[in-house]
Amino acid sequence: MIGRHLSRLALVSRLALAWGVALAGLLILSTAQGGFAATAQEQLKGAIDRVVSTLDSPALKGDGKAADRRSAVRKIANEIFDFAEIARRSLGRYWQPLTEPQRSEFVGLFGDLLERSYISKIELYGGEKIIYSGERVDGDLATVSTKIITKNGTEVPVD
DSSP states (O other), X not given: OXXXXXXXHHHHHHHHHHHHHHHHHHHHHHHOXXXXXXXXXXXXXXXXXXXXXXXHXXXXXXXXXXXXXXXXXXXXXXXXXOHHHHHHHHHGGGSTTSOHHHHHHXXXXXXHHHIXXXXXXXXXXXXXXXXXXXXXXXXXXXXXXXXXXXXXXXEEXXX
């Protein structure tokens, strides 16, 4: 009974990781700073490789290093994401009436929320294989088809 619950918990954790990767991919591809020198798939793979490398770093392993690990992942996120643009889009028409100090405060709080919500999920990465199987481009938006192969062989598709 307990084993079944732990197995379900592990699957839920892996699915949360998949959603975290999917969100990261969506945010990377929709708001990447600096233009599209590489294909969408190359950009996504490069960003995920940097995060995985950070998570695998022996210097950042262990519970005592959680703050340092999250800070390193947040630094990568700050280089990749345009948090001001993501925040503006999330508020839609409510962005316009805000003052600059209110906008700045919201952008900071929004970035912190994304960090608390998703970096902890990304930290669950445990060496699962990520397969990039193509991309579709529609104007200035791209979708990269990927699969996460869990330790037990389950394929989790993430576009």
